[in-house]
Amino acid sequence: MLSLCSLIIALVTASVSVALPHEARTVELSERQGPSGYVVYPPGGTSFDIIGGGGPNGGVTYLNIQYQGVNLQDPYVQTVGIDIYLHDPTGQQADSYLTYEFASDPSGTLIEGYFVPALCGDFELVFIEHQNMGNFGDIIKFKAAAPSITIVCSPEQR
Incomplete structure (x- = not known):
């Protein structure tokens, strides 16, 4: 069961994620140039059951996402988002x-959030890491991971 704080964070994050534009956004990606973070949760092959359908009008189950970033001093490398x-x-x-x-x-x-997806089906959950590559604010973005997940949208039981 989620604590009150976690529930509030989940609801705010879910509201924000639903309000975001869901269409593809063009991002210029760099090649991975060193250490990167990794997905803690969900592992590949995870299935999420969304009760009542996806999107803002359904879904009582959230996708819990956990990503472990890096923070190194020599050389200076930090996951910033x-x-x-x-x-x-x-x-x-x-x-x-x-x-x-x-x-x-x-x-x-550790970056953690709860999201309500607007889609159902089989997907790659793509993580684009933003990394500070030095003390000068050089930020690069690269595809760090893409585990396969399934989102099953089930009708609400009454």
Whole structure:
């Protein structure tokens, strides 16, 4: 069961993610140039059951996302945020962003959030990492991970 604080964060994040434009956004990506973060949760092959359908009018289950960023001093490398989107490998559904420039609190490198997806089906959950590559504010963006997930939208039981 979620604590009150986690529930509030989940609801705010879900509201923000639903309000975001869900169409694909063109981002110029760099090649990975060094260490990067990794997906803590969900592992590839995870299935989420969304009760009542996806999007703002349904869904009582959230996608819990956890991403461990990096924070190194020599050489200086720091994860400053991530973009997360759903990519349909069949190309039948457009990419749907869950969040842009999502970051951890200043004291940590674990980035965690709860999202209500607007789509159902099989997807790659794509993580674009934003990384500070030095003390001069050089930010690069690269595709860090894309585990396969399934979002099953079930009708609401009454």
